[in-house]
Amino acid sequence: MSTPTGTPDDLVPRPAPNTSRAPAASTDVGDLLDDLGRPHPLRLSQRVGLWILVAIAVLSVLPFLQNPTDDTAGDGSPAGPPPAIVALDAVLVVGTVVAIVVAFRTGSRVALRVACGLAIVNALTALPAFFSDQPAVVVIEAAVFVVATGVAVVLALRAPRAEPGTLPAV
Numbered sequence: 001m002s003t004p005t006g007t008p009d010d011l012v013p014r015p016a017p018n019t020s021r022a023p024a025a026s027t028d029v030g031d032l033l034d035d036l037g038r039p040h041p042l043r044l045s046q047r048v049g050l051w052i053l054v055a056i057a058v059l060s061v062l063p064f065l066q067n068p069t070d071d072t073a074g075d076g077s078p079a080g081p082p083p084a085i086v087a088l089d090a091v092l093v094v095g096t097v098v099a100i101v102v103a104f105r106t107g108s109r110v111a112l113r114v115a116c117g118l119a120i121v122n123a124l125t126a127l128p129a130f131f132s133d134q135p136a137v138v139v140i141e142a143a144v145f146v147v148a149t150g151v152a153v154v155l156a157l158r159a160p161r162a163e164p165g166t167l168p169a170v
Contacts, residue, residue, distance in 0.1 A: 049155030123149035
């Protein structure tokens with residue numbers, strides 16, 4: 001077939017594709033590595049957030065060391081979380097620590113998100129302390145735990161800065 005001027009279609013110059021946009025996201029495993037084959041490094045804020053999550057996970061072990069019959073409220077009722085919440089927290093802490101180790105070793109964004117998600121669920125288990133009849137010390141500990149988790153999650157999930165003139169990665 002030919003164009004109105006009589007030139008065949010394969011000889012008509014075509015405009016070059018627009019290459020100024022950021023490349024499309026790929027699911028290729030090679031995209032997880034930099035040019036030298038190393039995993040993408042974590043930003044400083046992400047590392048700080050993950051270290052805060054490690055500290056929170058270590059401190060979350062303290063209820064295991066507390067005797068559930070301790071009467072810190074003075075009214076005969078045990079203070080602290082119920083045994084079911086302590087068991088759930090144990091599972092969440094182990095999952096969080098495993099995800100943090102994977103995130104540090106591989107730079108995986110998925111591992112970062114899993115660690116932060118498990119830490120958020122762990123912090124949600126502390127919220128009933130604000131509404132139940134607990135000693136002030138337990139309520140203050142829960143508040144510090146929830147705020148520290150929020151700060152750590154915000155730091156760990158900060159998006160990397162986009163290069164000027166490019167669209168941020170999704």
